[in-house]
Amino acid sequence: MAPTSDPPAFAYTPFREGLRPPTLTGITDANFSESLFIREWTVPAIQISRPACGKAMAQLRDRGILTLPRLPSIRAASDDEHRLLLIEPAFLQEVASFLEAHRGELTKQTITLDYKYWTSDQILRAVLPESLDIPGAFETVGHIAHLNLREGYDDYKKTIGRVILDKCATIRTVVNKLDSIDHTFRFFKMEVLAGDDDFLTTVREDQVKFQFDFSRVYWNSRLQGEHHRLVSRHFQKGQAIADVMAGVGPFALPAALHKECLVFANDLNPESYKWLKANTDANHLGHLVVPFNQDGRAFITDSLALLHDEDRRKAIAERFARMQSLRAKKGLKRKRPEAGPEGAADAAEPEVPLHPFSRTESLPRAFDHYVMNLPASAVTFTDAFLALRESYAAMIADASSPVSRAPLIHCYAFTKDMEQPEADAQKQVEEVMGLSLAGHVVECHNVRKVAPRKDMMCLSFRLPLPCDVSLARSLYT
Numbered sequence: 001m002a003p004t005s006d007p008p009a010f011a012y013t014p015f016r017e018g019l020r021p022p023t024l025t026g027i028t029d030a031n032f033s034e035s036l037f038i039r040e041w042t043v044p045a046i047q048i049s050r051p052a053c054g055k056a057m058a059q060l061r062d063r064g065i066l067t068l069p070r071l072p073s074i075r076a077a078s079d080d081e082h083r084l085l086l087i088e089p090a091f092l093q094e095v096a097s098f099l100e101a102h103r104g105e106l107t108k109q110t111i112t113l114d115y116k117y118w119t120s121d122q123i124l125r126a127v128l129p130e131s132l133d134i135p136g137a138f139e140t141v142g143h144i145a146h147l148n149l150r151e152g153y154d155d156y157k158k159t160i161g162r163v164i165l166d167k168c169a170t171i172r173t174v175v176n177k178l179d180s181i182d183h184t185f186r187f188f189k190m191e192v193l194a195g196d197d198d199f200l201t202t203v204r205e206d207q208v209k210f211q212f213d214f215s216r217v218y219w220n221s222r223l224q225g226e227h228h229r230l231v232s233r234h235f236q237k238g239q240a241i242a243d244v245m246a247g248v249g250p251f252a253l254p255a256a257l258h259k260e261c262l263v264f265a266n267d268l269n270p271e272s273y274k275w276l277k278a279n280t281d282a283n284h285l286g287h288l289v290v291p292f293n294q295d296g297r298a299f300i301t302d303s304l305a306l307l308h309d310e311d312r313r314k315a316i317a318e319r320f321a322r323m324q325s326l327r328a329k330k331g332l333k334r335k336r337p338e339a340g341p342e343g344a345a346d347a348a349e350p351e352v353p354l355h356p357f358s359r360t361e362s363l364p365r366a367f368d369h370y371v372m373n374l375p376a377s378a379v380t381f382t383d384a385f386l387a388l389r390e391s392y393a394a395m396i397a398d399a400s401s402p403v404s405r406a407p408l409i410h411c412y413a414f415t416k417d418m419e420q421p422e423a424d425a426q427k428q429v430e431e432v433m434g435l436s437l438a439g440h441v442v443e444c445h446n447v448r449k450v451a452p453r454k455d456m457m458c459l460s461f462r463l464p465l466p467c468d469v470s471l472a473r474s475l476y477t
């Protein structure tokens with residue numbers, strides 16, 4: 001093939017600047033089609049013999065080769081002896097000497113870019129009118145992507161759903177949250193925009209696997225940090241937790257798994273309760289998590305009675321002992337081969353010390369923490385704790401009881417007071433309880449901004465007792 005130094009007479013469109021889908025107008029869900037996104041570009045190319053290809057590429061790499069995302073710079077030529085290297089149009093001035101050195105031939109190549117090539121942002125920008133933003137970051141819950149499309153997107157929402165579905169490999173269902181929220185159970189009504197009508201999903205949080213029907217229970221992946229904060233910062237190993245509005249268990253299960261806490265987990269939504277139980281079993285935490293399905297107020301009021309119930313305590317201790325011996329056996333099985341085939345088979349099983357929870361009398365008699373994550377109304381439940389003050393005071397005053405402190409209550413609340421959100425959260429609780437929390441607040445944490453002028457707070461305070469019982473106890477013992 002004779003080398004040539006004359007570039008073909010062709011006006012190349014600057015490539016990098018113009019790299020976007022065709023400009024479209026008037027495209028809505030009704031007439032959207034993949035074929036609208038085909039765009040052809042003609043670029044210079046050097047035809048070069050296959051053996052010379054590597055060396056030529058190395059020399060051109062810095063400035064000469066056309067490098068575009070997800071597009072190969074080397075193409076097949078018309079015969080198997082050669083390859084085509086796509087060239088930056090700006091390199092054409094220097095191409096003559098290069099062609100001579102490498103015995104190459106300048107030609108041109110037409111590249112076809114289609115729907116598969118463009119990113120979701122590029123496609124949506126081409127379709128949506130200027131006045132509408134591209135719905136940027138959407139949230140995902142397992143295989144479900146959920147969007148919150150405002151008015152104005154009505155003609156484009158199926159397209160948006162379809163593009164997200166096509167471009168995100170892990171997404172199988174795209175939904176749009178509708179305005180209406182189930183006010184009691186806090187889950188959203190949703191419409192499917194694209195993909196499978198399947199809301200049964202699985203997510204992992206803090207090494208726990210959760211499965212649930214996203215259309216019937218509350219789940220918010222943005223709370224992952226908050227779940228982790230409470231469990232890792234406030235809960236101590238082996239403590240007893242009452243999770244009053246537990247949902248499907250994002251506080252309860254990690255607390256059991258990572259801190260071996262005994263957790264009484266409650267939710268009023270029967271569907272949440274169903275998944276709470278299923279997730280407890282699936283994660284092998286049935287010896288530490290006890291699910292309940294009742295109103296939070298009654299759950300708080302009855303909490304000590306539920307914990308003191310002898311039948312329940314016996315059942316928990318039995319489950320705990322069973323789980324412990326199962327683990328010990330598994331541990332032994334794993335260890336045996338290392339000890340050598342003969343000796344190990346005959347070795348007597350070592351005694352595994354029983355965990356305190358394996359004995360009914362060693363189970364906790366009081367809760368160390370109450371968690372109330374229902375920010376829209378948890379504050380209104382706090383007066384239910386007034387009925388528990390005497391019982392906690394009596395247990396602390398009893399010198400023979402291991403209970404030494406009042407429980408910490410972690411109450412979530414919304415505030416619109418952007419100047420003093422902590423003070424406002426505390427005031428809200430004080431008004432309902434009719435008590436001052438001065439000296440009792442351990443922490444008031446700003447969880448997240450839920451609207452421009454609305455924050456979600458977590459007020460952690462120690463239940464004020466009728467008198468300073470710890471002082472009384474130290475005086476009389």
Ligand SMILES: C[S@@+](CC[C@H](N)C(=O)[O-])C[C@H]1O[C@@H](n2cnc3c(N)ncnc32)[C@H](O)[C@@H]1O
Nearest residue numbers: 184185218245246247267268269295296373374
């Ligand atoms: C905001 S969600 C929090 C769920 C979970 N704790 C979490 O962090 O994801 C509030 C939960 O409270 C439950 N709930 C609503 N009213 C309740 C009540 N009166 N008693 C107990 N649970 C209630 C809802 O079903 C929902 O699961």
